Amino acid sequence: MRLKRRGMMDCLLLRHGIAVERDEWEGPDADRPLTERGAKRVAQVAGGLKRLDVQPTHVLSSPLIRAIETAKIAHSSLRVRSAVQIVDELLPHAPPDRLLSFLRDLPPESCVLCVGHEPHLGMVVSVMLAGKPSAAFPFKKAGACLIELSIPPKPGRGVLRWWLTPDQLRAMGKRKTGVED
Template sequence: MELLIVRHAIAEEPETWVPRDDDLRPLTDDGKKKMKEAAKGLQSLVPKLDVLASSPLTRAMQTAAILAKVYEKPEPLSVDSLAPGQHPPAFAEWLRTQAARKVVAVVGHEPSLGTIISWLTAGIEQSFFELGKGGACLLTLGERIDAGEAMMEWALRPSQLRALG
């Protein structure tokens, strides 16, 4: 399985969003524009997705919707284990339900994504990796979807993805 991990695009700043619910914080217009360009770059590297999932938070779902449009996929699945504060084993449990899929794409948040990447590649539940907003990485997994079982193929900044698009 290939696992494409994407951090949500540029969103409204938390400080300007208060006192509204942070879960509802949306992407900025610039974030949407840049993500559309980055998604085209992603598609040049990963031409097809079998499933697209996202954290249920607005900014992640909006990012996933942009990917869905570029990849001509239906609405992304909302996956609670991609929400901030969740632990990698919970995400791995969901990922195992997708084991028959060749390419799984997920959209989420930092530091949770960095922790998932660290856990899947090195087996530690402490983040040593951080994706920029709109950045992505590709992991490959064999039959075992568990701690320390993945290999990172590449990781790219959003500007690099846009340059590919």
């Protein structure tokens, strides 16, 4: 367990799980849900996050269905007290620095789980760590990272604490939850 430093905010970024493929979906892209397998894998990933002793105080999600479903699974698994909050700052086309502006309005020393999409999440990480958007930080579906942010959050001032693939998180979650594919 990591001791949280005072005056810092933890931002946990999580890409949504495996969704129904676009060519197999007849409705709007925003309404594409997780597949059964995708939901099961997100539950395993959430189990891995639990083993890491991640304790979000807030859960933010993109308005797209696959992200909301991912956020709800993580929210339930991690037993977050506050409701999932749907925010446009996590839409795939949102400017990456807008999330930092949103985070400034949250209580200091929060732990915020943000569920979104690629390449947007990777761009957000780049802004947090390097101060400008770049495609240098790609997330796999249900992959996650933890960034420690100064208060108030500012571009280029974040510190990467860990970056884990979905396979790593799922392996940790399987040991904890016993959920298999």
